[in-house]
Amino acid sequence: MIVLEGVSRWYGQVMGLNDVSCTFPRGITALLGPNGAGKSTMMKLITGQLRPSTGRVTVLGEAPFANPKVFRKLGYCPESESAYDDMTGREFVTMCAHLAGMDGKLIRGRVSEVIDQVGMSQNADRKIGGYSKGMRQRIKISQGIVHNPDVLILDEPLNGLDPVGRREITGLMQTLSAEGKCIVVSSHILYEVEQMTTHILMLHKGRLQAQGDIYAIRDLIDGHPHRIAIRSPQARLLAQRLLELPYVLSARLDAADAQAVEIETHSPDRFYTEFPALALTNNFVIRQFASPDNNLEAVFNYLTN
């Protein structure tokens, strides 16, 4: 439904997107990348706010820039928290419905329906200026879906939402996806989008790094050693026990911090699953547990190196 062919976009001397070719089919596609990867640029190209410097973008067979034909079937939820603070949530969504050219008689009912879908019924008549970050996110999503678009572009839609909100919005996207819509969701948190879809597209420094099934990419990532840092008063003993595990490649004690131990493993998922039992069985006191590699930046390092 969305096709990018050799698309590059420059901002003066700065490259936003570099020779990207990809397609977005029906269903949910997660657009992943660290800050500055080019996700927002790609979304602005798809939503017709920007023109490509070179290459071609088509949405439902049409070039999207300032094209009302495309916008009739496209919904967009920008990343920015900004909305019309003097309006109530309901007024904002109503305005967007009117500008989408919806039939005036249907608007009131449809606006209530989408406000309910995003869980904002109780707060819809309050001014947006008084909304929390999560409420803004929800009302922004409702304006994007009010005209029932076939293509939905959501820029970091889960930002600012609490875990319950994330689950609700993820569920809503899955419902819309099941209706046959093409949904593009950007995020810089890999594990967040794993719950949403298996189809991902990874950008890094404006280039398309990987595209396809998330598990295939995770397997690729898991082929590289994964670091996990643990702090425990029994660091030396803990390191000894961890080295006995077949999937732990190394354990390193920190000379500067007697409580710190860092291990490397090929199977982070297995380690995460089995470590709590190991700690309980051996009565290890765990003060801190972190994975410096468990973020998208690290994933990109793996992929690019």
Add this chain to the structure above:
Amino acid sequence: MSDLYLFRNTLRDLLRPGKLTAAALMVTVAAIVATVKRASAGPGLFDAATSYNEISALLVFGYIVVILSLVLSTGLIGQEIEQKTIPYLLTRPMPRWRILLAKYLAAVLVTTATVWLADFLVALALFGPAKIGASHLWKDMLILPLGAMAYSGIFLLLSTVVPKALLYGLGYAVIEPLLPRLPGDWQKISLLSYLHALAPHLDAGNVAASNQVSAVTYIAGWVAWTVVVAVILSSVIAALVVFSIREYTPQEEKS
């Protein structure tokens, strides 16, 4: 329907108490200046018609219509970009030129209503309710919307072309009322000169005479009409075209 909704919505936004402050201030200043002028004149020296011509030409036509057009018109796009709400407008199935035209017309309406009120209060303060009909108020009320359309068009075009249009426009707004008072052909580059020519009692000759300003160039009525209408049409059409083809995204999001 979308156009009408956007027009009404823009109108409602422009009439919010916070936004009306500038308009209310200007109307109040005009009324106060007229009242002081009348009160401070010596016995038998007060000439309501001359006072009206001066205040209407220099304050209402010269500043209020210009400043108000500047503030309202540059904010139509500038504010949407600044507040990062512009994507909500530009990703709707409505041609961009219609979005801008609806907003422009709303700004012109608010500007016109405000300058009408300012001019009415000036006439009322100088002539009093009984003799207000003796003033040139009603003729001026026909010309003021043209001024609002022309200046709003110029500032709208400016805001579609450059960021911080308010700042650049302010420079223009300061110079513009001074140009008709300059000798020689300088006044011909000022839109205000042509508006004065359309409201003959306000022409530079009358005002200059009362202010001991030097030579004045005569501008024929048909020339004034042609120039004002051409400025309105060319600036508005150019603004609509530029807005339809340019990219507008909040600056800090370009990454």
